[in-house]
Amino acid sequence: xxxxxxxxxxxxxxxxxxxxxxxxxxxxxxxxxxxxxxxxxxxxxxxxxxxxxxxxxxxxxxxxxxxxxxxxxxxxxxxxxxxxxxxxxxxxxxxxxxxxxxxxxxxxxxxxxxxxxxxxxxxxxxxxxxxxxxxxxxxxxxxxxxxxxxxxxxxxxxxxxxxxxxxxxxxxxxxxxxxxxxxxxxxxxxxxxxxxxxxxxxxxxxxxxxxxxxxxxxxxxxxxxxxxxxxxxxxxxxxxxxxxxxxxxxxxxxxxxxxxxxxxxxxxxxxxxxxxxxxxxxxxxxxxxxxxxxxxxxxxxxxxxxxxxxx
Numbered sequence: 001x002x003x004x005x006x007x008x009x010x011x012x013x014x015x016x017x018x019x020x021x022x023x024x025x026x027x028x029x030x031x032x033x034x035x036x037x038x039x040x041x042x043x044x045x046x047x048x049x050x051x052x053x054x055x056x057x058x059x060x061x062x063x064x065x066x067x068x069x070x071x072x073x074x075x076x077x078x079x080x081x082x083x084x085x086x087x088x089x090x091x092x093x094x095x096x097x098x099x100x101x102x103x104x105x106x107x108x109x110x111x112x113x114x115x116x117x118x119x120x121x122x123x124x125x126x127x128x129x130x131x132x133x134x135x136x137x138x139x140x141x142x143x144x145x146x147x148x149x150x151x152x153x154x155x156x157x158x159x160x161x162x163x164x165x166x167x168x169x170x171x172x173x174x175x176x177x178x179x180x181x182x183x184x185x186x187x188x189x190x191x192x193x194x195x196x197x198x199x200x201x202x203x204x205x206x207x208x209x210x211x212x213x214x215x216x217x218x219x220x221x222x223x224x225x226x227x228x229x230x231x232x233x234x235x236x237x238x239x240x241x242x243x244x245x246x247x248x249x250x251x252x253x254x255x256x257x258x259x260x261x262x263x264x265x266x267x268x269x270x271x272x273x274x275x276x277x278x279x280x281x282x283x284x285x286x287x288x289x290x291x292x293x294x295x296x297x298x299x300x301x302x303x304x305x306x307x308x309x310x311x
Contacts, residue, residue, distance in 0.1 A: 026128070027069055034065050053090045057110055060086060061117060068122035072129075076118025084111045144192070145199025145214040150287040153213045154280060156226055161276075164269055172227040172235030173276060175265040176243045177220045182255040194253045195221075201249060205242075215286045222286075224279075235266040 042058040060083040068076030087110050091103050140152040148156070160171045183191045195214075202212045206225055213224040223246065227235055243264040250257050267275050 030125075031066070031069055034069075035062060038062050038065065053087075053094075056090055057087055060114065064114060064118045065121065068118055068125055071122075072126040073119050073122025076122035077115065080111075080114035080118035083114045087111075087114075142199070142214045144195045144216065145202075146196060147199045147202060147212045147214040149213065150215040150283040150290060152211070153215070153224055153226070153283050154287060156211055156213075157276065157280060160226065160228065161269060169229065170231065170271075171269055172230040172232065173267040173269070173279065174225040174227060174235055174239040174242055175263075175267070175279065176223045176239065176246055177263040178223075178246060178250070178257055179261055180216065180219055180221055182250065182257050183221070186253070186255055190254070194250070194255060197253070198246070198249060201245075202242075205245070215283060217282070217286050222283075224283075230268075232266065232268040232271070235268055239264045239266040 038058065038061050042055050045058060046055045064076055064079040064083055067079035071078075084107075088107060091107060095103055140148055140155075142149040157173065164170055183194060186194060199212075199214060202214075202223065202225070206212050209228050211226040213226070215222045215224070223242070225238070225242065227238065230238070243262045244259065247257050247259040247262050265275070265279075267279065269276050
């Protein structure tokens with residue numbers, strides 16, 4: 001076996017796949033795609049020698065589009081009203097020359113199109129933002145393994161600590177870390193499949209009441225299993241077996257990792273309060289990187305969860 005700790009942190013960080021898109025990222029993609037589409041449409045009509053006023057009318061959809069992307073349907077309505085005024089001003093010389101009769105229906109149809117685009121697009125954008133925000137706020141699944149993620153670990157240990165204090169019970173946390181560099185050497189597809197299979201292996205290996213978590217800090221993969229009603233001795237035995245099994249599994253998949261490079265730690269609460277809070281702080285850092293818009297950092301302190309929420 002080779003030492004799995006080799007490789008640079010930058011390479012390991014590059015191996016990490018991106019999370020799902022946030023609303024801000026989706027909004028940028030919408031803006032780029034929409035502006036390109038409207039610009040190409042206007043250019044095609046210009047090349048086909050469509051009347052200049054109608055080419056400008058197509059370009060007037062751009063400020064409406066930008067307005068409802070940033071300010072929903074209210075912004076869309078205001079921009080549509082301004083676009084309608086601009087379009088009327090464009091048609092004013094022709095109206096003064098031959099009368100308004102020939103342009104009334106054309107102006108009306110353009111105004112309807114502007115307002116429909118602004119209102120419908122704004123309502124759709126508002127719904128999209130709400131849906132993506134909700135998904136991000138309640139995201140508890142790790143994209144790489146299918147296990148629970150850092151956010152879930154913070155929430156789950158918060159509840160377990162509160163339960164332990166209230167009912168005088170205990171729980172343990174089993175932590176196994178291994179370097180990311182050997183997985184990076186596998187290539188993207190094999191790495192993705194290996195992590196997914198590792199997640200399935202861990203999900204099948206724990207009890208129904210246990211919760212397996214995976215997080216990636218850029219240099220190391222961190223596997224945590226929350227073990228309710230498990231004392232320190234049982235947690236230590238479980239942790240040692242888990243580390244051995246993970247090292248053997250990765251070796252079989254071509255990511256040879258020396259078992260000495262696989263760090264392990266068993267924490268029992270109450271008793272190991274400081275190590276648990278330190279681990280929660282480390283996972284909170286990962287959580288802030290994964291969910292920068294809705295971080296769970298407020299959970300990481302010394303008070304019980306219900307007491308914090310009441311505060």
